[in-house]
Each structure stands twice: as C-alpha cells, then as structure tokens.
Amino acid sequence: MRTVTCVDGLLREYAPQVLATLVRRYGTFDTCEDAVQEALFAAAMQWPSEGIPASPVAWLTTVATRRWKELWRNEAARRRREESAALLTPPEPPPVPSVDDTLTLLMLCCHPSLSRVSQVALTLRAVGGLTTAEIARGLLVPEATVGQRISRAKQRIKASGAEFRPPPPEERAERIATVLHVLYLIFNEGYTASSGSALHRVELTTEAIRLARQMRERLPDDGEVAGLLALMLLTDARRPARTSTRGLLIPLAEQDRSRWDAAAIAEGTDLITRTLSVAPIGPYQLQAAIAAVHDEANRSEDTDWPQILTLYGLLRTIAPGPMVTLNRIVAIAMVHGPRVALRELASAEGDPALARHHRVHAVRAHLLELAGDRAAARLNYERAAQSTLSVPEQRYLHARASKLGSAGGAPAPGRGGAARRTSGA
Incomplete structure (x- = not known):
C-alpha cells in the first residue's frame, strides 16, 4: 500500500x-x-x-x-x-475523457481579468491542489485573505464570461507568457521569500517546478517553457548550500558547491543547451543559460564572468528590468572592476523601478567592499538590511556590515552575493 x-x-x-x-x-x-x-x-x-x-x-x-x-x-x-x-435533474455526464485539459485550466486560472496575486492563489489552489491553509502558509498571509482572493477570482472569471476552452490563436502566446510569469512568481517567492523568518518555502518551489514540468510535457516545442523549467532546476539546485546550519544566508561565492544538486544541474544544463540550439531565444532561456554558467563552475573563481556579462547584455535588450540591471552591474564589476560598476549603478539609479529598492543598497555595498571602501560599504549594507522584510536577508546584511566594522578584518570576498534573483545565491 x-x-x-x-x-x-x-x-x-x-x-x-x-x-x-x-x-x-x-x-x-x-x-x-x-x-x-x-x-x-x-x-x-x-x-x-x-x-x-x-x-x-x-x-x-x-x-x-x-x-x-x-x-x-x-x-x-x-x-x-x-x-x-x-x-x-442535471444531465448525465459523458464518460471520463482521455484528453488532459491541464493547460487550458492553467490559462483559465491566469485569466487577464485577474490580478497577479489572484492568479497566483487560484493557480496554486486549482492546478497545484494546495489547500487554502497551505497557500496561506506559503505566501505568509492570513488564510481568510487567501480564501477571499480565490473566491473573488472565481467570481471575476464567471463575470467575465470566460469559457473553458483554449484562447484563440492570436491570444495564445500572450496567455502562455502570463502562465509562465505566474509560475516564476511562485518559484521566486519560494526560493527567496519576500518576507518572514524563513529564506525558503519549499512547497512553493516544488509546486512551481512540478507545474513547469507539466507545461513542458504539453508544449514540448516551446523554447520559453523549456527555458523556465531549466532556470528553476538550475537555481533550485543550489538550495541545499544557501543556508548554514544556523539558518544564515550564504552568498553564491561562499557556498559549498559539493552540496549542490548535481542531478538537477545536469538536467537543467542539458535542457537549456538543447533548447538554445533549436528555439528562438527568449528571456527565460537567457536566464537559464546564466544560471548554467554559474553552476558549471567548480569554484567561484572559475566562473566565466565575460560570458555572463554578454548574456546579461542580450537579456537587457530583449527583457529589461530592475533585477537584470543590478545583476548586469555585478557582472560588470567582475569583468571591468568595481569602480566601473559603481558608475553604472549611479547612472541606473534614476530608474523609478529601482527607487528605494533594498537591493540597490546591497549591490552598492558589495561594489564598495570590492573597491576597498569599507566604511561606505558598511553603511550601505545597513541601509539594505533596514529596507528588506526578509529576516534571513536582514541577518545576512547585518552580518556583512558587522564584519566590515570589525577592527583589522580583511575585506570579505562576497562575489555575486548582492543581487540574487537571477544569477546569485
């Protein structure tokens, strides 16, 4: 049994x-x-x-x-x-069909009439099979709030007149992109929780990977579906080494790479290598390629930073965003030096999307630390710690600041530890 x-x-x-x-x-x-x-x-x-x-x-x-x-x-x-x-008396139903409508259901849960938070909650409930209590624990919100979101989402779908059928051809690509975005949101929230005392919420990353596999089975020729699955596998492979026995965050450069999941890395690397050779290049594929370059390096100092910088240049062209900007600046520091990267960061700060984001302070602190300006780095680590709601990140950032403030301490290595959503820890 x-x-x-x-x-x-x-x-x-x-x-x-x-x-x-x-x-x-x-x-x-x-x-x-x-x-x-x-x-x-x-x-x-x-x-x-x-x-x-x-x-x-x-x-x-x-x-x-x-x-x-x-x-x-x-x-x-x-x-x-x-x-x-x-x-x-309702009509008698026909026999159970052999067709699997999971993809259609995913698209319905990600209907454009719903907000992102409602799409996430409804996807986890209807397609993921999680209970309202499990979703609430994963998203760190009250169970009643999740219940209300799901209820409103179902009512909005009904009011919109949405039918249970695949979208018309002209809307299909956009709806698939929405589904992938929702799955990536679920994965990111599980991999680096935006708030609370835990860094990981494994139930969310596990569910996101499972649903991405289902998407891959139903859309085997879609390069971005394959790219997202590869990105999740290559990123989640590092999870065993991301925290110490005390639950403290360990940046990418300082992780024990022998603890990374070799099977997940092999699967993700093979998937993105095959996909890049046959599919039109998209943002998830580029992010997966960056993750693969990191994962293939046996030591931090073996990382092919010029290749990563080139990939970020492509990613910035086809899918610009605040995390892409910050991660590219970190790559610039590793290739051209921290002073060049600091000038890039000063120029990028005018972007409203980066305003008051705690990772701007974290990246600046990292660059200043590499440049040898310990006092300024310490100040920016503290500012970053005050700006994030994640308790593990707060502890990590305070620890970096404390280390820089200790008398006679050597500069911390810290490579790649400041911006993590795409290429970091």
Missing part, C-alpha cells in the same frame, strides 16, 4: 485533470472547484487505508460529479423551490 505522502502527491497530480473535466462539462468554475476539493478530501481519507483505485482519475471524477450534482440541486432548489423536481 502506498504511503500517505505518495497519495498526497498523486492527488496534486490528478486534481487539475479532474477539475478541467468538470469545468468543461458544466462551466461553473466555482462549484466545480468546490466539488473537486471534496473529492480530494474523500480520497485523502480513504485511499491510504483502502488502497488506490485502478483508475484514480475516474474515481475522483465520479465522486466530484456526484458532489457537483448535490451542490447543483441545492442551488437550484434554493432559487426555484416551486418548480417541479423533473426540472431539477
């Missing part, structure tokens, strides 16, 4: 297929989602003791359909109590 953990994994795998089937049949996203959640709960209670059925998807679909009928009758009775019972 399979373990409870195995059952949980299977339920998360099957949940989007069952929900997609019900939404395609009945069209009522909110009621279908409620019915599927109850079917998942029933399976979680029964399967560990009774065994997993021969056709799990069919079992879940049958139970969810039965529950949907109950909900439908209850709602119909409430609205039309005086009508005859004959009019309150």
